[in-house]
Amino acid sequence: MATIVGAVTTSHVPAIGAAIARGLEDDPYWQPFFAGYPPVREWLRERRPDVAVVVYNDHGLNFFLDKMPTFAVGAAPQYPNADEGWGIPTLLPVPGDEDLSWHLVESLVEAEFDIVTCQEMLVDHAFTIPLALLWPGDRAREPWPIRAVPICVNTVLFPLPSVRRCYKLGEALGRAIAAWESDARVLLVGTGGLSHQLDGRRAGFINKAFDLLFMDKLVSDPQWITQYGILDLVELTGTQGVELLNWVIARAALPGAVRKVHAHYHIPISNTAAGLLALAADS
Amino acid sequence: MPGTRRKREIPGTTVFDADQARKGYALNKMCYSFNSAANRAEFLRDEDAYCRKFGLNEAQRDAVRRRDVLALIAAGGNIYYLAKLAGIFGLDVQDIGAQQTGMTKDAFKAKLLAARG
Numbered sequence: 244m245a246t247i248v249g250a251v252t253t254s255h256v257p258a259i260g261a262a263i264a265r266g267l268e269d270d271p272y273w274q275p276f277f278a279g280y281p282p283v284r285e286w287l288r289e290r291r292p293d294v295a296v297v298v299y300n301d302h303g304l305n306f307f308l309d310k311m312p313t314f315a316v317g318a319a320p321q322y323p324n325a326d327e328g329w330g331i332p333t334l335l336p337v338p339g340d341e342d343l344s345w346h347l348v349e350s351l352v353e354a355e356f357d358i359v360t361c362q363e364m365l366v367d368h369a370f371t372i373p374l375a376l377l378w379p380g381d382r383a384r385e386p387w388p389i390r391a392v393p394i395c396v397n398t399v400l401f402p403l404p405s406v407r408r409c410y411k412l413g414e415a416l417g418r419a420i421a422a423w424e425s426d427a428r429v430l431l432v433g434t435g436g437l438s439h440q441l442d443g444r445r446a447g448f449i450n451k452a453f454d455l456l457f458m459d460k461l462v463s464d465p466q467w468i469t470q471y472g473i474l475d476l477v478e479l480t481g482t483q484g485v486e487l488l489n490w491v492i493a494r495a496a497l498p499g500a501v502r503k504v505h506a507h508y509h510i511p512i513s514n515t516a517a518g519l520l521a522l523a524a525d526s
Numbered sequence: 527m528p529g530t531r532r533k534r535e536i537p538g539t540t541v542f543d544a545d546q547a548r549k550g551y552a553l554n555k556m557c558y559s560f561n562s563a564a565n566r567a568e569f570l571r572d573e574d575a576y577c578r579k580f581g582l583n584e585a586q587r588d589a590v591r592r593r594d595v596l597a598l599i600a601a602g603g604n605i606y607y608l609a610k611l612a613g614i615f616g617l618d619v620q621d622i623g624a625q626q627t628g629m630t631k632d633a634f635k636a637k638l639l640a641a642r643g
Binding site: 258302303327328442444445446448474477514516 | 534536537538539540541542543544547551554555557558560561562563566595596599604605606607608609610613614618619620622623626627634637638639641642643
């Protein structure tokens with residue numbers, strides 16, 4: 244059976260992609276952000292995941308409002324990145340894992356999650372930037388050292404799935420991965436957040452106290468977040484802060500107790516409170 | 527029924543719900559087209575013609591002409607797609623944050639830094 248090694252959750256701001264492309268990791272603005280990642284990379288080198296299940300939200304690259312799935316699962320041999328319209332470099336396609344994809348599709352539908360299945364899927368910065376942070380390199384030229392399966396969550400068009408529903412999806416995902424007949428080592432990745440709001444007169448809203456509490460609770464009491472409704476989260480974390488749903492799904496997929504490997508929090512990157520959390524599932 | 531349900535008010539915040547999605551579809555569809563460099567160039571050659579092609583209404587066309595982000599949101603625009611339009615004008619999310627809050631960009635950046643507490 245497959246082994247779940249843990250979960251890494253991280254923000255996915257587009258400007259990070261531009262900073263990586265320009266080699267700004269040691270720039271005074273960027274250094275306090277990038278400084279969070281080396282301990283997580285080291286842990287990944289030790290735990291050697293073969294495939295990452297990446298829970299993220301699309302920002303209008305693969306999905307538009309003509310067809311907006313609540314939950315979509317990629318089942319493609321590879322996942323190309325493409326022009327998103329604002330000049331961050333296009334990276335090489337990320338190789339998929341079709342066996343795992345179809346196992347997840349079958350398992351999730353069996354568990355009564357009526358997901359959308361995608362045999363072709365473009366992936367945007369919310370998918371590629373976290374992978375580029377975890378496996379650094381010139382990904383416009385050098386192949387990715389990891390396979391991946393995208394799980395895309397609607398955080399754009401309301402109604403969004405409830406926090407409770409996302410938590411249950413995560414649990415079903417974890418059970419499915421654990422039952423996959425494979426020797427592969429699987430990492431969960433949840434991307435987006437933490438608190439930020441790009442739109443409206445409340446643009447620039449950040450809630451440090453809530454973010455830090457959320458990160459703590461994600462380690463020790465992950466169900467805590469399910470007490471909130473989606474509009475509570477909009478109020479507490481901003482209109483785009485609701486991307487933390489992706490973190491919830493990734494965390495809920497971990498079976499049993501977890502160990503915190505590393506946590507990092509930095510304000511701001513662009514308009515966003517940038518969070519990073521790595522959890523080992525080695526109970 | 528959309529539009530008749532009582533909505534929860536969150537100050538300074540527009541939730542992209544059914545009413546916004548119905549109102550803003552043409553505008554958001556135009557912004558989605560800006561994933562393509564050829565479409566961005568076509569827009570820049572003749573903005574009004576491009577807006578007409580996507581069937582934007584007068585309020586939406588006026589908001590595009592004025593680069594007025596609050597008006598674009600009021601006209602149904604969703605920020606994930608509007609960001610692609612802002613990118614054509616060379617505006618980043620801090621520029622549009624400053625514009626919407628009526629601050630200079632430096633003051634907006636200072637507001638973000640203040641969130642460190």
